[in-house]
Amino acid sequence: SSELTQDPAVSVALGQTVRITCQGDSLRSYYASWYQQKPGQAPVLVIYGKNNRPSGIPDRFSGSSSGNTASLTITGAQAEDEADYYCNSRDSSGNLWVFGGGTKLTVL
Amino acid sequence: QVTLKESGPVLVKPTETLTLTCTVSGFSLSNARMGVSWIRQPPGKALEWLAHIFSNDEKSYSTSLKSRLTISKDTSKSQVVLTMTNMDPVDTATYYCARIRSYYDSSGYYVRLFDYWGQGTLVTVSS
Numbered sequence: 001s002s003e004l005t006q007d008p009a010v011s012v013a014l015g016q017t018v019r020i021t022c023q024g025d026s027l028r029s030y031y032a033s034w035y036q037q038k039p040g041q042a043p044v045l046v047i048y049g050k051n052n053r054p055s056g057i058p059d060r061f062s063g064s065s066s067g068n069t070a071s072l073t074i075t076g077a078q079a080e081d082e083a084d085y086y087c088n089s090r091d092s093s094g095n096l097w098v099f100g101g102g103t104k105l106t107v108l
Numbered sequence: 109q110v111t112l113k114e115s116g117p118v119l120v121k122p123t124e125t126l127t128l129t130c131t132v133s134g135f136s137l138s139n140a141r142m143g144v145s146w147i148r149q150p151p152g153k154a155l156e157w158l159a160h161i162f163s164n165d166e167k168s169y170s171t172s173l174k175s176r177l178t179i180s181k182d183t184s185k186s187q188v189v190l191t192m193t194n195m196d197p198v199d200t201a202t203y204y205c206a207r208i209r210s211y212y213d214s215s216g217y218y219v220r221l222f223d224y225w226g227q228g229t230l231v232t233v234s235s
Contacts (some may be wrong), residue, residue: 097157
């Protein structure tokens with residue numbers, strides 16, 4: 001399969017922990033990357049590889065993976081974390097790329 | 109400082125060919141561990157990968173759009189060009205270029221990711 005599946009929407013109370021998941025067969029072979037996209041802006045990389053954060057990304061963002069599921073966890077969600085989150089990986093062939101459908105995170 | 113900037117027409121007519129240019133700075137298109145990809149996003153919808161190219165001229169295309177896409181690069185100008193033929197209103201989207209970084213992690217896995225993105229350019233297809 002060349003698809004990545006995400007829940008369309010997730011909500012979290014301010015300061016609480018939220019997990020956003022991404023499922024797909026390719027995740028058994030390849031790491032997922034996670035991107036945050038706010039309205040009118042380009043996506044920003046927040047997690048890549050096993051569990052790496054680019055410079056400038058707060059340490060409340062973390063990533064994990066098990067089997068065909070990758071997860072992005074925000075520990076102590078802040079109002080500024082409200083955004084769309086997309087997972088991405090190479091497809092099962094390794095030659096192409098696939099994105100998840102995105103998860104809209106609402107911070108209550 | 110790594111930057112990518114997309115340029116091209118904001119409006120194209122149905123059946124026309126779209127040509128987009130991604131001008132990069134802060135890295136070289138001849139770097140073996142770097143590549144550039146094109147990704148698009150229709151208004152209100154998800155990201156969709158289109159194509160990529162690497163320094164060794166390795167190219168790949170979205171299976172669904174392969175017949176319409178061509179990607180190329182001019183290393184001396186630090187530019188990557190995407191052409192898409194036979195444009196249709198459903199191709200209306202923001203088109204992004206993104207840098208691909210490749211590396212081996214501590215476990216020996218070969219990792220590729222989109223680490224820097226351009227600001228995107230909105231292309232509308234309408235007569």
